[in-house]
Amino acid sequence: MLSIKNLHASIDGKEILKGVNLEVKAGEIHAIMGPNGSGKSTLSAVLAGREDYEVTEGSVTFNEKDLLELLPEDRAREGVFLAFQYPVEIPGVSNVNFLKIALNEIRAYKGLEPMEAKDFLVRLKEKQKLVELDGKLASRSVNEGFSGGEKKRNEIFQMAMLEPKLSILDETDSGLDIDALRIVAGGVNKLKSKDNAIIVITHYQRLLDYIVPDVVHILYNGKIVKSGPKELALELEEKGYDFIKEQVGA
Amino acid sequence: MSNEVLEEQINSDYKYGFVTDIEADNAPKGLNEDIIRFISKKKNEPNWMLEYRLKAFRYWLTLDEPHWAHVSYPQPNFQDIIYYSAPKPKVQLNSLDEVDPELLKTFEKLGISIEEQKRLSGVESRIAVDIVMDSISVKTTFKETLLEKGIIFCSFGEAVQEHPELIKKYMSSVVPYTDNFYAALNSAVFTDGSFCYIPKGVRCPMELSTYFRINSSGTGQFERTLIIADEGSYVSYLEGCTAPMRDENQLHAAVVEIVTHKNAEVKYSTVQNWYPGDKNGKGGIFNFVTKRGICLEDNSKISWTQVETGSAVTWKYPSVILKGDNSVGEFYSVAVTNNYQQADTGTKMMHLGKNTRSTIISKGISAGFSNNSYRGLVRISKGATNARNFSQCDSLLMGDKCGAHTFPYIEIKDKTAVVEHEATTSKIGEDQLFYCKSRGIDNEKAIGLIVNGYCKEVLNKLPMEFAVEAQKLLAVSLEGSVG
Numbered sequence: 001m002l003s004i005k006n007l008h009a010s011i012d013g014k015e016i017l018k019g020v021n022l023e024v025k026a027g028e029i030h031a032i033m034g035p036n037g038s039g040k041s042t043l044s045a046v047l048a049g050r051e052d053y054e055v056t057e058g059s060v061t062f063n064e065k066d067l068l069e070l071l072p073e074d075r076a077r078e079g080v081f082l083a084f085q086y087p088v089e090i091p092g093v094s095n096v097n098f099l100k101i102a103l104n105e106i107r108a109y110k111g112l113e114p115m116e117a118k119d120f121l122v123r124l125k126e127k128q129k130l131v132e133l134d135g136k137l138a139s140r141s142v143n144e145g146f147s148g149g150e151k152k153r154n155e156i157f158q159m160a161m162l163e164p165k166l167s168i169l170d171e172t173d174s175g176l177d178i179d180a181l182r183i184v185a186g187g188v189n190k191l192k193s194k195d196n197a198i199i200v201i202t203h204y205q206r207l208l209d210y211i212v213p214d215v216v217h218i219l220y221n222g223k224i225v226k227s228g229p230k231e232l233a234l235e236l237e238e239k240g241y242d243f244i245k246e247q248v249g250a
Numbered sequence: 251m252s253n254e255v256l257e258e259q260i261n262s263d264y265k266y267g268f269v270t271d272i273e274a275d276n277a278p279k280g281l282n283e284d285i286i287r288f289i290s291k292k293k294n295e296p297n298w299m300l301e302y303r304l305k306a307f308r309y310w311l312t313l314d315e316p317h318w319a320h321v322s323y324p325q326p327n328f329q330d331i332i333y334y335s336a337p338k339p340k341v342q343l344n345s346l347d348e349v350d351p352e353l354l355k356t357f358e359k360l361g362i363s364i365e366e367q368k369r370l371s372g373v374e375s376r377i378a379v380d381i382v383m384d385s386i387s388v389k390t391t392f393k394e395t396l397l398e399k400g401i402i403f404c405s406f407g408e409a410v411q412e413h414p415e416l417i418k419k420y421m422s423s424v425v426p427y428t429d430n431f432y433a434a435l436n437s438a439v440f441t442d443g444s445f446c447y448i449p450k451g452v453r454c455p456m457e458l459s460t461y462f463r464i465n466s467s468g469t470g471q472f473e474r475t476l477i478i479a480d481e482g483s484y485v486s487y488l489e490g491c492t493a494p495m496r497d498e499n500q501l502h503a504a505v506v507e508i509v510t511h512k513n514a515e516v517k518y519s520t521v522q523n524w525y526p527g528d529k530n531g532k533g534g535i536f537n538f539v540t541k542r543g544i545c546l547e548d549n550s551k552i553s554w555t556q557v558e559t560g561s562a563v564t565w566k567y568p569s570v571i572l573k574g575d576n577s578v579g580e581f582y583s584v585a586v587t588n589n590y591q592q593a594d595t596g597t598k599m600m601h602l603g604k605n606t607r608s609t610i611i612s613k614g615i616s617a618g619f620s621n622n623s624y625r626g627l628v629r630i631s632k633g634a635t636n637a638r639n640f641s642q643c644d645s646l647l648m649g650d651k652c653g654a655h656t657f658p659y660i661e662i663k664d665k666t667a668v669v670e671h672e673a674t675t676s677k678i679g680e681d682q683l684f685y686c687k688s689r690g691i692d693n694e695k696a697i698g699l700i701v702n703g704y705c706k707e708v709l710n711k712l713p714m715e716f717a718v719e720a721q722k723l724l725a726v727s728l729e730g731s732v733g
């Protein structure tokens with residue numbers, strides 16, 4: 001589904017990604033861990049198409065398409081979804097309206113008619129339940145005045161509504177309380193299928209107890225320096241990043 | 251976003267720029283007492299009206315064009331304007347069948363239905379429309395239905411003929427011809443406009459609306475609107491306007507007066523979409539308008555809502571004189587400027603009565619090379635005890651070649667007044683745009699969405715049909731303004 005080869009990206013002339021390689025197949029869950037500033041959010045932003053970053057080398061293919069050639073909105077329409085580490089507020093635009101427009105834009109790209117209001121409402125209710133999102137939040141302005149945890153939950157609600165093929169969850173767990181973490185993770189698990197894939201970026205093993213990854217990668221200084229089964233996360237938790245530093249000789 | 255992209259993309263489409271090929275009855279170019287007599291004669295006016303015009307004209311001759319607004323433009327040549335242009339033949343239209351088919355087509359293109367029958371069937375969305383093309387009112391719908399309730403809704407010219415006592419009593423009582431340069435000019439040469447009187451205790455059952463259209467080349471439009479809400483009455487009034495695309499600048503100098511009596515309320519909404527000129531700043535309407543209302547008696551309310559997207563230069567300050575005790579004035583405004591448009595707009599709230607309250611919400615959006623200024627005056631006179639004002643003026647910048655300015659003036663002569671002013675300036679967020687895009691929403695739609703969200707407080711004040719139109723208009727006006 002997703003194939004990243006030797007990806008280099010920089011911002012304001014500073015290289016952040018220094019040759020990332022990653023293969024994700026449909027039905028898989030990948031976890032990316034790594035110290036602060038190692039480039040995790042940069043990688044997700046580059047995949048989603050943020051224009052501030054310059055890709056200097058490498059390639060990304062997504063379902064046989066050259067992802068880097070696509071506009072950010074077209075990447076979303078092709079099925080890439082990014083749950084933001086820091087979700088953005090859009091005052092005056094209701095969550096519901098925002099999602100209706102997004103959904104219909106994605107449908108239009110696929111040559112589908114706008115969704116019937118009735119069907120949209122049904123989906124809204126269903127997905128709201130899935131992540132136990134307060135109905136009031138759905139009708140409020142996008143993320144405006146939401147608490148940190150509410151914003152994160154809202155990201156997963158959006159993911160549920162848009163039904164992407166590849167979801168990148170950038171530290172969705174941070175800011176969620178213990179119950180919320182369980183609920184949101186449960187929602188993500190329900191959204192998982194053999195046809196879609198999920199990349200979870202996290203600092204904590206805790207999330208991976210709920211969303212169990214097939215592979216864990218460690219991003220360090222702009223490169224994936226180690227990949228392994230889910231136990232790698234446990235090892236990290238135990239030993240910290242120092243053992244990685246030693247291994248890569250930093 | 252890089253400036254090249256921005257420049258490359260600045261190009262907004264004005265879809266009302268067509269010209270209707272219709273025969274017109276014009277006055278010769280120029281302005282002098284003979285022209286004024288010509289207009290007055292054409293309109294078959296009583297002598298007192300002619301005298302009023304001449305007085306205004308003589309006063310106007312003593313004035314200089316004002317230059318205090320934050321706008322610059324070539325001074326209009328007042329001798330090079332046609333002051334009267336009427337679609338021919340000017341006959342009394344009794345049914346829609348008698349309307350020139352070209353005219354009907356025009357209004358179809360503008361998206362206005364003047365078919366009463368159609369409107370009648372949809373009970374909820376009934377709007378009575380007065381249509382003013384160049385200098386005359388061509389059709390007023392629903393007149394009879396309204397008359398059953400005692401509501402007078404007709405063209406200004408007709409009101410002069412049929413309700414002279416009301417015109418004599420109220421015209422010029424809020425905006426005297428001595429008020430300013432353009433008010434004087436308008437008082438001398440005004441041609442048509444709408445008149446509306448809501449009798450005691452009547453809630454107008456439908457929205458009243460006037461649609462202004464400049465069609466002929468070389469003409470100016472000088473309309474006058476007068477709205478009177480008698481004791482305990484209510485009306486919501488809408489005004490829309492468009493003009494063809496021309497290289498020349500055309501002058502539009504209107505006067506609107508509103509009077510509310512005890513416990514009465516008038517809600518006045520405008521969607522101003524005169525031709526703004528092309529993307530290099532050529533052509534477009536000069537929109538120099540005096541709009542003012544007076545809450546003459548206690549517990550009355552006047553509310554102005556405006557969405558200003560058109561015109562090359564706008565100079566406009568819908569104001570409220572809060573004379574009656576406990577009266578309320580409101581001003582909700584969205585002003586968008588793109589390319590080389592200039593707008594200097596705002597309001598004046600003059601508190602005279604006790605416990606008077608006013609609210610000002612202004613949202614300016616500037617893009618391209620445009621300049622957008624908010625200018626507002628809040629005056630609390632001595633004796634206006636416990637007056638309250640709240641003002642909020644927000645500016646949104648798109649790109650870095652445009653300007654936003656705020657000129658709030660506050661004069662407080664009474665110690666008990668409470669006046670609050672808030673102002674913000676922000677740039678349209680890259681983060682917001684990217685967030686929208688990451689959800690599959692393209693640049694144009696994202697801008698529309700963000701801007702509409704930003705203006706929501708104001709758009710919410712518009713009647714439903716108008717709000718939808720205004721939202722689309724905002725998106726169109728800003729098309730291509732952010733790369």
Ligand SMILES: Nc1ncnc2c1ncn2[C@@H]1O[C@H](COP(=O)(O)OP(=O)(O)OP(=O)(O)O)[C@@H](O)[C@H]1O
Nearest residue numbers: 011012014016034035036037038039040041042043
């Ligand atoms: N405009 C910029 N100019 C220079 N450096 C930048 C710029 N933007 C981001 N960076 C740097 O890029 C590096 C990677 O940032 P990124 O947000 O991808 O890290 P991260 O792995 O997501 O960290 P965290 O775990 O804290 O979220 C950081 O060192 C950051 O300071």
Ligand SMILES: [Mg+2]
Nearest residue numbers: 040041042085
């Ligand atoms: Mg990060």
